[in-house]
Amino acid sequence: MAKMMYRDAVVSTLHEEMERDESIVVLGEDVVGGMGTEGGPEAIGGIWSTSTGLYDKFGADRVIDTPISESAIMGAAGGLALTGKRPVAELMFADFIGVSLDQIWNQIAKFRYMFGGKTRCPAVLRMAYGAGFNAAAQHSQSVHHILTGMPGLKVVMPSTPEDVRGLLRTALRSDDPVIFLEHKALYGVEGEVPDGDYTIPFAHARQVRSGEDVTIIATGLMVGLAEAAADTLAEDGIGCDVIDLRTTSPMDEEAILDSVEVTGRLVIVDEAPPRCNLATDISAIVAQKAFASLKAPIEMVTAPHSPIPFALELERAYLPSADDVEAAVRKTLSYR
Amino acid sequence: MQLSREELVQAFRRMCTIRAFEERLHDVIATGEIAGFTHLYCGQEAVAVGVCEHLDNEDKIVSTHRGHGHCLAKGCDVTGMMKEIWGSSEGLCKGRGGSMHIADTDKGMLGANGIVGAGAPIAVGSAISQKIDGDGKVTITFSGDGACNQGTTFEAMNMAVVTKAPCIFVFENNHYSEHTGFEYAVGTSKDIASRAEAFGMKVWRGDGCDFTSVYETMREVLEYVRAGNGPAAVEFDTERFYGHFEGDPQNYRGEGEIDRIRETRDCLKIFREQATGAKLLDDKELDEIQQAAIDDVEAAVEASRAAPRPQPDDVTKDVYVEY
Numbered sequence A: 001m002a003k004m005m006y007r008d009a010v011v012s013t014l015h016e017e018m019e020r021d022e023s024i025v026v027l028g029e030d031v032v033g034g035m036g037t038e039g040g041p042e043a044i045g046g047i048w049s050t051s052t053g054l055y056d057k058f059g060a061d062r063v064i065d066t067p068i069s070e071s072a073i074m075g076a077a078g079g080l081a082l083t084g085k086r087p088v089a090e091l092m093f094a095d096f097i098g099v100s101l102d103q104i105w106n107q108i109a110k111f112r113y114m115f116g117g118k119t120r121c122p123a124v125l126r127m128a129y130g131a132g133f134n135a136a137a138q139h140s141q142s143v144h145h146i147l148t149g150m151p152g153l154k155v156v157m158p159s160t161p162e163d164v165r166g167l168l169r170t171a172l173r174s175d176d177p178v179i180f181l182e183h184k185a186l187y188g189v190e191g192e193v194p195d196g197d198y199t200i201p202f203a204h205a206r207q208v209r210s211g212e213d214v215t216i217i218a219t220g221l222m223v224g225l226a227e228a229a230a231d232t233l234a235e236d237g238i239g240c241d242v243i244d245l246r247t248t249s250p251m252d253e254e255a256i257l258d259s260v261e262v263t264g265r266l267v268i269v270d271e272a273p274p275r276c277n278l279a280t281d282i283s284a285i286v287a288q289k290a291f292a293s294l295k296a297p298i299e300m301v302t303a304p305h306s307p308i309p310f311a312l313e314l315e316r317a318y319l320p321s322a323d324d325v326e327a328a329v330r331k332t333l334s335y336r
Numbered sequence B: 001m002q003l004s005r006e007e008l009v010q011a012f013r014r015m016c017t018i019r020a021f022e023e024r025l026h027d028v029i030a031t032g033e034i035a036g037f038t039h040l041y042c043g044q045e046a047v048a049v050g051v052c053e054h055l056d057n058e059d060k061i062v063s064t065h066r067g068h069g070h071c072l073a074k075g076c077d078v079t080g081m082m083k084e085i086w087g088s089s090e091g092l093c094k095g096r097g098g099s100m101h102i103a104d105t106d107k108g109m110l111g112a113n114g115i116v117g118a119g120a121p122i123a124v125g126s127a128i129s130q131k132i133d134g135d136g137k138v139t140i141t142f143s144g145d146g147a148c149n150q151g152t153t154f155e156a157m158n159m160a161v162v163t164k165a166p167c168i169f170v171f172e173n174n175h176y177s178e179h180t181g182f183e184y185a186v187g188t189s190k191d192i193a194s195r196a197e198a199f200g201m202k203v204w205r206g207d208g209c210d211f212t213s214v215y216e217t218m219r220e221v222l223e224y225v226r227a228g229n230g231p232a233a234v235e236f237d238t239e240r241f242y243g244h245f246e247g248d249p250q251n252y253r254g255e256g257e258i259d260r261i262r263e264t265r266d267c268l269k270i271f272r273e274q275a276t277g278a279k280l281l282d283d284k285e286l287d288e289i290q291q292a293a294i295d296d297v298e299a300a301v302e303a304s305r306a307a308p309r310p311q312p313d314d315v316t317k318d319v320y321v322e323y
Helices: A006-020 A054-062 A070-082 A094-108 A144-148 A161-172 A222-234 A253-263 A278-289 A312-318 A322-334 B005-031 B045-052 B068-073 B078-086 B119-133 B151-163 B193-198 B211-226 B257-264 B267-277 B283-306 B312-316
Strands: A002-005 A024-029 A063-066 A086-091 A124-129 A154-156 A178-183 A190-193 A206-209 A214-218 A240-244 A247-249 A266-270 A299-302 B060-062 B139-144 B167-173 B202-207 B232-237
Touching: A002 A006, A006 A024, A006 A054, A006 A161, A006 A190, A024 A054, A024 A070, A024 B119, A054 A063, A054 B119, A063 A070, A063 B151, A070 A086, A070 A094, A070 B119, A070 B151, A086 A094, A094 A124, A094 A144, A094 B119, A124 A161, A144 A154, A144 A178, A144 A247, A144 A278, A154 A161, A161 A178, A161 A190, A206 A222, A214 A222, A214 A253, A214 A322, A222 A240, A222 A266, A222 A322, A240 A253, A253 A278, A266 A278, A266 A322, A278 A299, A299 A322, B005 B045, B005 B068, B005 B078, B005 B211, B005 B267, B005 B283, B045 B068, B045 B139, B045 B167, B045 B211, B045 B267, B060 B119, B068 B078, B078 B283, B119 B139, B119 B151, B119 B167, B151 B167, B167 B193, B167 B211, B193 B202, B193 B232, B202 B211, B211 B232, B211 B267, B267 B283
Parallel strands: A024 A063, A024 A086, A086 A124, A124 A178, A154 A178, A214 A240, A214 A266, A266 A299, B060 B139, B139 B167, B167 B232, B202 B232
Antiparallel strands: A002 A190, A154 A247, A206 A240
16 A cells, blocks of 8 residues: 555556556647747646656657647547547546537547447546636536436546546546546545555445445545545434445446435435536436435535636535535434 | 559449449438438549548548548448448448448548538547557548538647648538538638648649549648658549538529539549540440449449348447446
């Protein structure tokens, strides 16, 4: 075991996988940084420091610094993947799916199906998401709920450095397109990372806390809130079964249903706005498949139906908090 | 014409196959026998064939919604394509793609594309792949005067220049983006090639209704790109004999326009005049080639009518490699 930051888990895994597999190619804006400047290449290594040292080690053919052209980056990833490479394309901010969605949604996600199963499109599309940096409405969003609804894509949301390494390895060894969502507020978080070449399969949720009173489902940054709330509630003798889904497509439905069967009470924490998000999706599944187990209405802790504000106070009000999760748990327990 | 007799026969045969394929579809679609949106390539055959006769299976192409000609020129199976358009499970894409999404990666055909302008970025990725492999292979992206107005095409041209990818942007200017004239929609330049030039590419221009012009122009373009000089672009002036889609009333066409272009700008007629004029092939040989193409297409239609239909259970197959 070693301690490692979330961002270092990304970059170290990329280093190791690129050494293991020559077909992996990294591309994106400033993934090298400083191209065409007096300061020379490798000035940046990705604005999140998630590609540091890759250019130096693997060269310009395999680490491609691109112009600010998100459609072309995503499209090139599709073309690389169709022709035998494994591209890792970085969208600097997940919000930029807005300018590149056609290539992700109409192209990369659909090639295999449209072409009658004859092709594979092993593209890993990494993107930094999430609020908490006063980055306002166009640089803070959670987009997993939008991408999860798109057939052909797999969507991964690691919450710990350990999971980053295990899930990124799986993504880079998968033959399907994978959206790899890295939360900006987690990049600096440190965690224990097992030694060795471990992988974590998709649709394999992690039980973060175990308890028999209330199930709490979360992903990414929201997992920490659920943990904190569970710890507080434990002091009052309330046992929370906290589940980190890790991937939203495919999703570990069984883990959700099994837990709800025991607890009968469900709180879902989602950083996305409330309509048609992961929380509503899971609610529908539980209502349909575990209706008889439910002892109380399902509680959803989400962002509000608004763009993400800039001001500190407003952004704090926008983001779900551990207090919100705790209140939701107490509310579901107080039902009848 | 500097091609060998065999090369000429093959080129004419391919052009005739595309013409017969599209003419037959035009008739069948009018009867309602097959479903969906279809965009016919008639009139532009010399471009697809003049380009693809230079390519092998390791050279890639990325096509458009008007893609049948590119697919056939690149070697996609006539019957497999017809079955696909019929929606059969024996179609080239098992009936999942249809007219706008025909692909055969074994032939280096990376897909027709229903989204105008979406192909160019994909082609750049494929070309970067070829550059990494360093094997002198190229990727060609076909775009029309419609796609030349999409931002994705601009992004792709710049990205190809920046990455020095062996990507060739072939612009087929058929003077219509859907139902809108080139004169209106393509800004002040009135020229697509000069746009590509502004992105830093060497450009060529040719007559897209003249197979020889396309073929000889592409010989130069390909020599330049295969030598590692980075991307290039070429604009071919051509004609679209049918509407944007089948069913298009074409009330935006000028009086007598279609008759005129069929009379003076038909690439098959121009080819015939050149080949017979140079005494390389005679009319009888050309007629036989043309008839053989029509017969092949007719056989493909009959095979498609008899071909098995997909099973409802197949609807969710091949969404992923691994579930």
